[in-house]
Amino acid sequence: xxxxxxxxxxxxxxxxxxxxxxxxxxxxxxxxxxxxxxxxxxxxxxxxxxxxxxxxxxxxxxxxxxxxxxxxxxxxxxxxxxxxxxxxxxxxxxxxxxxxxxxxxxxxxxxxxxxxxxxxxxxxxxxxxxxxxxxxxxxxxxxxxxxxxxxxxxxxxxxxxxxxxxxxxxxxxxxxxxxxxxxxxxxxxxxxxxxxxxxxxxxxxxxxxxxxxxxxxxxxxxxxxxxxxxxxxxxxxxxxxxxxxxxxxxxxxxxxxxxxxxxxxxxxxxxxxxxxxxxxxxxxxxxxx
Numbered sequence: 001x002x003x004x005x006x007x008x009x010x011x012x013x014x015x016x017x018x019x020x021x022x023x024x025x026x027x028x029x030x031x032x033x034x035x036x037x038x039x040x041x042x043x044x045x046x047x048x049x050x051x052x053x054x055x056x057x058x059x060x061x062x063x064x065x066x067x068x069x070x071x072x073x074x075x076x077x078x079x080x081x082x083x084x085x086x087x088x089x090x091x092x093x094x095x096x097x098x099x100x101x102x103x104x105x106x107x108x109x110x111x112x113x114x115x116x117x118x119x120x121x122x123x124x125x126x127x128x129x130x131x132x133x134x135x136x137x138x139x140x141x142x143x144x145x146x147x148x149x150x151x152x153x154x155x156x157x158x159x160x161x162x163x164x165x166x167x168x169x170x171x172x173x174x175x176x177x178x179x180x181x182x183x184x185x186x187x188x189x190x191x192x193x194x195x196x197x198x199x200x201x202x203x204x205x206x207x208x209x210x211x212x213x214x215x216x217x218x219x220x221x222x223x224x225x226x227x228x229x230x231x232x233x234x235x236x237x238x239x240x241x242x243x244x245x246x247x248x249x250x251x252x253x254x255x256x257x258x259x260x261x262x263x264x265x266x267x268x269x270x271x272x273x274x275x276x277x278x279x280x281x282x283x284x285x286x287x288x289x
Contacts, residue, residue: 001042001182004049005057010093012086015067019090021056023049027096028284029087030057033105033129034200035172036267037064037190039183040104043273044280051281056094060107061086062199064190071202078202079210080113088118097121100284104128104269106203109211115225116218126230126280129237129266131249133207134215139243147238154204161201165194179270224254230283231259232276237266
């Protein structure tokens, strides 16, 4: 797994981030979702390298082997604004002043914040299986609450930690055959670390508080992503069922939006890596021509 990649801790200012990076060409940062680590990209990253890109896969702040911010009462230490700054600083430390970013699930919220807060660093953005957090909350109804109840459980103060750490495997079910054994082993190590569990929960606590506030402030001020934005979603997940065409919502957030569905479950980097790699490669290649 990641045989031609270098793994290291990179100084991001307030903490260190664990990254894997390899390849030669235009740089792209890949950001995983919950409850995964950067290893989730192990089938996609080598294909992007073969297509001519420098690929950086980072564990999100608070996740995996990356640094764990100390929780704050207002959850700002785990905000996507703080995480976006960490990730941009790490990319600059690696020598990439301008780069594309791909985010899946929770990683997509960091990617969106990077695009909005750091437009001079981020060239193109691909967002997988997501809408802005505030759009989810603004549309929350009984169907959303039933399907995405974990958002609100994870956001409870102190309650989820002892429940989840008592039996992480019961909460975070994974399959080594579909994930790949090494990816599965790394994920197992992460979910059995109480500090990682706390970091992941703080991510959700920040999501429905400070992150949602930041997004609503952006919308009120008319801030939009000016970079080209690719939106991909899983046909076997529930995004279309809940909201209809995701592109229609994203067009309120960005100037140049394209995208389509992929025949996959939610973890498309593991379940449909070839299809995902082709879609990302085609989108990212436009920047390098």
